[in-house]
Amino acid sequence: MPHAVPPLRPGHHLQLLEGSREFFPALIAAIDAARSEVLLETYIFDFTGSGAEVAYALERAGRRGVLVRLIVDGVGTPELPPFWRDRFEQAPVQWVVYSPLGYFGLLWPGQWRRLHRKLCVVDGAAGFCGGINILDDYHDPNHGPLDSPRLDFSLRVEGPLVQEMRATIVRQWSRIAAVGQLRRAKWSGAFELLRTAAGRTAAPPVPPDAVHANVRAALLLRDNLRRRAVIERAYLRAIGRAHREIFIANAYFVPGGRMRRALVSAARRGVRVCLLLQGRYEYFMQYYASRPVFGALLRAGVEIHEYAPSFLHAKVAVIDGRWATVGSSNLDPLSLLLAREANVVVEDRGFAARLRERLVAAMQHEGQRMDAAAYERRPPLQRAKERLALIVMRALLAIQGKKYL
Incomplete structure (x- = not known):
């Protein structure tokens, strides 16, 4: 179990x-x-x-x-x-x-x-x-x-x-x-x-003044044995319980079906969902494989901001100004299905407020918000690269005996 x-x-x-x-x-x-x-x-x-x-x-x-x-x-x-x-x-x-x-x-x-x-x-x-x-x-x-x-x-x-x-x-x-x-x-x-x-x-x-004292926290360790889904499960639980807002900053964002549905469901019930994602090309597979999932999120009202000044490597989230996580796990199949990862989950308003403040500033001053209409008009060559990246990713997962839908 x-x-x-x-x-x-x-x-x-x-x-x-x-x-x-x-x-x-x-x-x-x-x-x-x-x-x-x-x-x-x-x-x-x-x-x-x-x-x-x-x-x-x-x-x-x-x-x-x-x-x-x-x-x-x-x-x-x-x-x-x-x-x-x-x-x-x-x-x-x-x-x-x-x-x-x-x-x-x-x-x-x-x-x-x-x-x-x-x-x-x-x-x-x-x-x-x-x-x-x-x-x-x-x-x-x-x-x-x-x-x-x-x-x-x-x-x-x-x-x-x-x-x-x-x-x-x-x-x-x-x-x-x-x-x-x-x-x-x-x-x-x-x-x-x-x-x-x-x-x-x-x-x-x-x-x-930089320390948050007497904080409630837990260490989440993902491995390939009994803790295969613990980090994803923590995200899904927090997203499912969200009432006001969800802020996620993630470097390699290729969420599976459960994560996509959870974010879409939150947006449709009136929760503000804001994603800060990689805006600069770094690796072919991670950059292009993420793009096809944006359509459903944008149509549901999810805000997608692409970090522009440099590479985004953050793997953090803040939900409802209380729940937060900081760690090594991306929301992609390499992290959620294969790698050994470690995240700390925190419930503390002071800590969450500090992290939220930094993410909001990055979205407002260092990010470029994605336009849903422009996304739908992206050129055929880009769409072809996206399909190829997904094929490569799924093939690599198949070699490992994994599926990520």
């Missing part, structure tokens, strides 16, 4: 962090204050620009005797640069690659099941969860320098969820070690479970 959406638990302190310009300083401060362990899990670790500052912080922690363990994904980060492999070995910083690509690459069944989570736990006291990779806001590995920063969010968390985050990274490290994928196994205890973080200290302080 698949897991139900976990209940929200009180007693959390949350700080919303926008982009690497806010996330990296908070992360580095926590790493520099670490006394026993730093556990970091990310899809992409890119050492360009400010990404290198995070790497240096990990190195500093390792050199002062902190247990530092890093998990990266085999597609997002297939290898570490030789310079950093040497520095991590000397520190030491232990690192592993989740599911490295073999000879057939992504054509091999199962290789689309990626580790897309972005989690970090420091001394068991402070945790981070969101959508931001270790990647400079002004750099894209495929497109080069960016004129404006990409839009994405993360959370700094204190409270009961931190131990859940830590246990998640512990399990993942142990599974990788068990199948012999450990890349740096020379240190004692490398194939053992991570030791309990003895001698934990309080997390480093953050500005009090």
Whole structure:
């Protein structure tokens, strides 16, 4: 029986962090204050620009005797640069690659099941969860320098969820070690479970006006076993209960039938539904496969705003000014059917108001609202690209034994 959406638990302190310009300083401060362990899990670790500052912080922690363990994904980060492999070995910083690509690459069944989570736990006291990779806001590995920063969010968390985050990274490290994928196994205890973080200290302080205290929150972990639908189910429940407004910002938005019907139903019962989506071309399949679903949404009165200044990588939502989520999961089949994802769900008016304010500003000042009439007049070549993208996406899912209707 698949897991139900976990209940929200009180007693959390949350700080919303926008982009690497806010996330990296908070992360580095926590790493520099670490006394026993730093556990970091990310899809992409890119050492360009400010990404290198995070790497240096990990190195500093390792050199002062902190247990530092890093998990990266085999597609997002297939290898570490030789310079950093040497520095991590000397520190030491232990690192592993989740599911490295073999000879057939992504054509091999199962290789689309990626580790897309972005989690970090420091001394068991402070945790981070969101959508931001270790990647400079002004750099894209495929497109080069960016004129404006990409839009994405993360959370700094204190409270009961931190131990859940830590246990998640512990399990993942142990599974990788068990199948012999450990890349740096020379240190004692490398194939053992991570030791309990003895001698934990309080997390480093953050500005009090940026912290939302005593917040109810839950950690949603999507995997390919019992938690296959937990993130989608949480979205559907919140959308179904919405009375006033739904704001969703999502990078790769290719919703399945249940999600489309839920959004259309909400709009038709008078709920204001606003989507902030990727407006710049990044990847062929994700960009064009999303377009065919816009028609039904626009006809139902859903507002679609395309983010224009840079790439949109946010995976967040705010509903009725109370329910919110920040995490790594897109609303597309790669996230909802295949990848390991992590989202935090929050019920708190203060936190929701802060996130809503940023999304509204992005829609009003950084987005371009889609015109329903112009959408219907899009040229035949664009429609052909959309059909091709959907065919490719469905074929790739079929290889994985999945359907997404």
